[in-house]
Amino acid sequence: MNRQPFVASWSGGKDSAMAYYRALKAGAVPKKLWTMFEEDKERSKSHALPIEVVQAQAKQLGVPSMISGADWAGYEEQFLSAMRSCVDEGISNGVFGDIDLEDHLEWVQNSCKKVGMKAIHPLWMEPRRKILEEFIAVGFEAYVIVIDTKRVPAQFIGRQFTIELMDELEALGIDSCGESGEFHTVVVDGPIFKERVPIKFDEVIVQNNYHFMPVSLEN
Secondary structure, three states: OOOOEEEEEOOOOHHHHHHHHHHHHOOOEEEEEEEEEOOOOOEEOOOOOEHHHHHHHHHHHOOOEEEEEOOHHHHHHHHHHHHHHHHHOOOOEEEOOOOOOHHHHHHHHHHHHHOOOEEEOOOOOOOHHHHHHHHHHOOOEEEEEEEEOOOOOHHHOOOEOOHHHHHHHHHOOOOOOOOOOOEEEEEEEOOOOOOOOOEEEOOOEEEOOEEEOOEEEOO
């Protein structure tokens, strides 16, 4: 990917950060971060990050942030529209954080193909634990901010993502990567950031079986 421009699919969490990091190491040049938000564009999909946190991450990456808003029914249409706009600007590579879920990989690849974009998956088919150990070893800092309590005990909310946390999850038979949506993280520092993103956590919000730890920027 040497000197190839790319748009990064950016959730604000660990997998998208590692994919971005790998793309940089391969010599690619980031041009945009793309994040899908809820239809009202107040919170990001799945990770529930406010727009100011995503924009602060983008600022520390030195890359413009681009957001789309959709409910799940309109997700594909908004995805295609965003990727098409990137291709129109000469950004014909998309970097995605998929690891080993075939169905999602196929959806991303087929969708990108429709608009003439090449989908790149820097983490694909690597052992999940190996990716996470590298994530920590190179200096990323991340926190668990969303938990599905049907699959992960509530006490893990707000924990920093560490080797010790991974060991605790795995001892309970839980995938420490959370690849199937067991939990989500927010990344605030690491080798891709110019400076740490200053965040604070608010009181946990419970919605059915999901626990959310609201994230905002420190004043």
